Amino acid sequence: MSEPPPATPAGAGHEGGHHFELPRVRALLMHALPRFVEGVIAPVAVFYAALVLLGLNGALVAAVAWVYGGIIYRYARRRPVPGMLLLAAVGVTVRAALAAATHSAVVYFLQPTLGTLIVGISFLASVPLGRPLAKKLAKDMAPIPEAFLRHERVHQFFLRISLLWSMVLFTNVVISLWMLFNESIGMYLWFRTGIVAGLGAVGVGVSVWGFKRCLRHVNAEPSKA
Structure with a gap:
């Protein structure tokens, strides 16, 4: 996936110094789409499928496994792990633990x-x-x-x-x-x-x-x- 083109630096082609060009919207959307699918759509699908097939505890395990699986996959491919994904892992672990404790x-x-x-x-x-x-x-x-x-x-x-x-x-x-x-x-x-x-x-x-x-x-x- 290509990265969005860099923004025009301050003052480029404009002596006032406040000139700025927004990167192409399509490039920004294409950059964000995989993250949206991974972080929003897929976790819902994984949780619901596991809830139907395995019950609440199975769904909680599946939700945790999905997030940590993404981290392990990146480490295995020697790709950087986004900080937001690490925070999500902590958050989903705490949420799953509390939900399991309260059933x-x-x-x-x-x-x-x-x-x-x-x-x-x-x-x-x-x-x-x-x-x-x-x-x-x-x-x-x-x-x-x-x-x-x-x-x-x-x-x-x-x-x-x-x-x-x-x-x-x-x-x-x-x-x-x-x-x-x-x-x-x-x-x-x-x-x-x-x-x-x-x-x-x-x-x-x-x-x-x-x-x-x-x-x-x-x-x-x-x-x-």
């Missing part, structure tokens, strides 16, 4: 929902503080020049996007909790996954559209001496 699948799925709630609160709290969490995440994911990030229009954009993602995550939590306590585990797994994926897709779509619009305005500004 409840609800406990297994409740924990990440509470984590989502905390992340949503973090996004929301970052807005009045003037330190948008969306900006921090964008810096982690792409080589965005500091001069571009310091632009007032860009800062305002990330404040709005942080607010948007707090709403997306809160909606995720409400839907997840309602389905977890009112529907079967099978219904929860598939319908909740589809709804959450749809919400995420809308959030990503609005974020990318807004960022491209912001880019056009900032890059169109005249250069500063």
Whole structure:
């Protein structure tokens, strides 16, 4: 899988220093798709298949085995293990242990929902503080020049996007909790996954559209001496 093309460095072709070009969206999506399948779709399929065939304990073992299997595979192929995968391994181990101790699948799925709630609160709290969490995440994911990030229009954009993602995550939590306590585990797994994926897709779509619009305005500004 090819890596996304590098972003244009700060000041390239623009003396103002805030010029920036977004990597091609298709390249970003193709880069993210395998990670989405491995981290979101496949674990649900593995857990549900094992739940039907082996029961709750078998499903918990299968979920843990899936994550650690991905780590072992990478080590065996001498590939780097992403930090997020290591964190996921720790998280799924704790969740599985608590669910096994309580004999409840609800406990297994409740924990990440509470984590989502905390992340949503973090996004929301970052807005009045003037330190948008969306900006921090964008810096982690792409080589965005500091001069571009310091632009007032860009800062305002990330404040709005942080607010948007707090709403997306809160909606995720409400839907997840309602389905977890009112529907079967099978219904929860598939319908909740589809709804959450749809919400995420809308959030990503609005974020990318807004960022491209912001880019056009900032890059169109005249250069500063």
